[in-house]
Amino acid sequence: MIEVNQIKKVYKDGNFALKGVSFKIDKKITSIIGQNGAGKTTLIRILSTQLLPSSGKASINGYDVVKNPYKVREITVSIPQEARPMLWYNSIDLVRMYLCARGMNMIKAKPVAEAAIKRVGLWDSRYKLAGDLSGGQKRKILVAMALASDADVIFLDEPTTGLDPLSRIEVWSAIKAIKGQVILTTHYMEEAQALSDDVIMMEKGKVISQGSVGELLKSFYGLVRVESKRRIKGRTSYKVGNTWISYVEKKKAESFVLKDDIIKPISLDDIFIKKGVNLES
C-alpha cells in the first residue's frame, strides 16, 4: 500500500514540479501516465527515497519515505528512467552486482541473476559486454535487476522506452510475473491499458484522474475517436497540433466522416485530450 498525501516539490531552481499530489495505491500494477515534464519521475524519485519532497507525506507499506528511508529501501526497488548499465560488464555480472548492493552475497546472486536474464530474453547474449548490446537490450538488463530482487514494491520509470514491439511484450510478461506491487511510468497508452490494474494520470504536477482503465474510459463508452483536418460541425472538437479530434458514436462514424478522416478506438490519450492537454498521439 502506497499512500501519498499532499506531496509538493519545488526544485532548487524554483521549478514547481509537484503541486500537491495525493493518492493511494493498493493494486498489483499501477501505471503513472502524463506528458513530458508532468512530474512522474520527480514523484517516483521521492517515493523511492532518491529525492526529498519539499512538503507533504508519503509512505510505502507504512514506512515514511522521509523518516524511514532505510526501511523503505529494503522493501522497494527503483530503476531510474535514465539509468544505463555500466558498459564494461556483461548482463549477468551487472545484475549480480545489483543484488550484492541489495545485500545478497555474490555466490547466491549468480543463479538468481541468471534466471532474471533468461526471463527478459537476454540469455543468448549473456556473455556480451553491455556496451556491445543494443539500446533496448541495455534497458532489459535494468528490468532484469528489478525482476531478480524479491522486493515488495517495484518502481520502474519508463521500463519499455526504446524497446521494439516484441521486446516490449516480453518485458510486459516479465513485469506481470513480478511478485510484488509494481508502479511504472509510461508514454505508451496501450502499455498502461495492457498492464495496469490502476492508472494515475498526471498533468503539470498534479494528479488529474485515477482509476482502472475501464473506469477512466467509462464516459467514452460506445464512441470512437475521429481525427480530421477540419472541425466537425455540431460536435465538440479538440485541436491537437493541426488535427481536430472529436468523439462520435461507433455506428454513425462510418457515414459521418470524410475520406481522409481517421477513425481510432478510444484510448487513455482521449482523457488527456478531453481535459485539454495537448498530447500528440
Place this chain on the structure above:
Amino acid sequence: MNLNYIVGHVVIGARSIKVNWPYMVSNLAFPLSLLFVVGILSQGKLLPFALVGGLLSIIAMNGITAVSYLGSLKFDYIYQDLIMTTKTSKIDYMFAHLLGELVWIIPSVVLYFVLDIIFSILTPYTFLMTLFLGALVSVATYSISFWFSGVVKNNRYTPAIGTVLGLLMITLPPTFYPYTYLPKSALYILTFIPTTPAVILAQGVFGIAPMQWYMLPVLIIETLAYFLIAKYLTKWRED
C-alpha cells in the same frame, strides 16, 4: 555495512580487466616518467626519493582521478541513484569503488616494490610502513574525490577538477625530492595536502631524510577529517 556489495563489486569488478587494462598502464605511466625525468636531472641522486614518492603518487593519483569516474557513474550512468535505493550506504559505495579501483594499480605497486628491492631500500619495516601510509593516502584522496563528485552539478567539471587536484596532490608536495628542499612556510601550507605528511614520513622511514614523527598524527587526523567530510557532507540523497 554491506560487505556483500563491497566484495561483490571488487571481485566482479576485477573481472573487467579485459576492458580496464589501459588503466593499469596509465597508472604506471605518469610516476614512471617522472621517475625517469628526476633520475636524469639529478644524475641519479634523487632516484630513491622518486621511488618512495612515486609509489605514493600512484596511490594518490588513483584516488584523485576517481572524481571523473565517480562523476561519470553518477551523471552518465545514474548508477548512484540506482544503488542509493538499496541496502548500500554512501560509505559502502565509496569503499567498494575505492577498493575496486585499487585493483588497477596492483601492477604499479608491485613494480615499485621490485624497484625498491633492486635499489636495496626495501626492508620488512619500510614495506609495511609504505602500505600503511598508502592506505591512508588512498582513503584521504578518494574521500576528496567522492565529495567533489557530489558537489558538481554535471560531469563536464570533473576532469578539470581531477587535473587541478592531481597537481595539488602529486606535483606540489615533495614527492620526488627531499622535503628539506622546501622552504618551511611552503611546507606548512602543503601539509594540508595528505600526500605531504605521507611523503615526509616515507622519506624518514626509508632513512633518506630526517624523520618527522609529528607528521604521523597530522596525516591520521587529516585522513580522518577528509573521510568525515566524505561521510557527512557528500551529497547522496538529493534535496
